[in-house]
Amino acid sequence: xxxxxxxxxxxxxxxxxxxxxxxxxxxxxxxxxxxxxxxxxxxxxxxxxxxxxxxxxxxxxxxxxxxxxxxxxxxxxxxxxxxxxxxxxxxxxxxxxxxxxxxxxxxxxxxxxxxxxxxxxxxxxxxxxxxxxxxxxxxxxxxxxxxxxxxxxxxxxxxxxxxxxxxxxxxxxxxxxxxxxxxxxxxxxxxxxxxxxxxxxxxxxxx
Numbered sequence: 080x081x082x083x084x085x086x087x088x089x090x091x092x093x094x095x096x097x098x099x100x101x102x103x104x105x106x107x108x109x110x111x112x113x114x115x116x117x118x119x120x121x122x123x124x125x126x127x128x129x130x131x132x133x134x135x136x137x138x139x140x141x142x143x144x145x146x147x148x149x150x151x152x153x154x155x156x157x158x159x160x161x162x163x164x165x166x167x168x169x170x171x172x173x174x175x176x177x178x179x180x181x182x183x184x185x186x187x188x189x190x191x192x193x194x195x196x197x198x199x200x201x202x203x204x205x206x207x208x209x210x211x212x213x214x215x216x217x218x219x220x221x222x223x224x225x226x227x228x229x230x231x232x233x234x235x236x237x238x239x240x241x242x243x244x245x246x247x248x249x250x251x252x253x254x255x256x257x258x259x260x261x262x263x264x265x266x267x268x269x270x271x272x273x274x275x276x277x278x279x280x281x282x283x284x285x286x
Contacts, residue, residue: 084117087125087149095128095223099216103198106211113199113208114140115147122149123187123194124220132190132281133272134224134231136238139197142205150193153183165254165263173267176286189284192224196237230275232268247275 084104085093093100100121107117115122137151146154152163159167159181167178187193196217201207224231225244233239235253242248249271252262273283 084120087118088121089125089127091128092124092220096216096219099219100124103212103216107199110199110208112202114142114144114202115149115199119147119149120198123151123192126187126190126192128223128227130190131192131224131227131229132276133284134192134194134221134229135186136221136231136233136241137193137195138235138237139195139200139206139209142200142203142207144202148182149198150183150187151195153187153193154181156181161256162254162259165256165259169254169259169264169266170269170286172264173269174286176269178286186284186286189282191284192229194220194224196221230272232272234263 084107085100088100107120135151140147141154141160143156146156146160148155152166154160154163163181170176170178183191183193194217197206197209197211197213198217199208199211199213221241222244225241228246231241231245231248233242233248233250235258239250242250249266249268251266251268252258254263269284269286276283
């Protein structure tokens with residue numbers, strides 16, 4: 080039911096785009112065999128807009144059973160997806176932080192929005208729900224983040240197209256094995272984000 084999947088959504092977001100949340104939530108009633116679990120779909124929006132400092136934008140959830148948790152790139156599975164492995168490789172090269180836990184909830188709690196442009200997909204199939212209408216919600220959310228002057232990390236072409244909306248956008252290639260060597264590795268996004276936050280007088284992210 081709607082209250083199950085929307086209960087995580089912070090009141091600030093419901094005030095701003097509540098109609099879109101309810102509309103997309105109703106569509107979930109018609110779906111089966113999708114990921115993440117129904118009660119995790121809107122997890123990113125548990126972070127109030129007023130506490131958000133950074134946006135990391137993904138495309139759609141990991142399609143494997145139990146991999147996605149409603150936060151872009153984040154997983155509780157011990158076997159890390161290759162894109163996340165590459166993110167952690169760059170994190171180590173950038174800041175010397177060696178991370179093996181794929182659950183990025185600690186980033187989220189510090190003010191990092193982890194948003195996919197499509198919040199669900201069919202289990203076992205990437206981008207299966209790209210025509211479901213998710214952009215009606217996430218497109219507006221991205222504009223709201225931009226107008227709130229968050230720092231954006233936009234990895235890959237689908238994310239990069241939003242770069243013009245943001246005053247501070249770090250644009251790289253996608254961290255997938257197919258493109259990480261073409262403009263993701265060596266970009267030092269994590270230290271660059273913290274430098275921007277410091278200049279603004281905000282606390283940095285403990286990555």
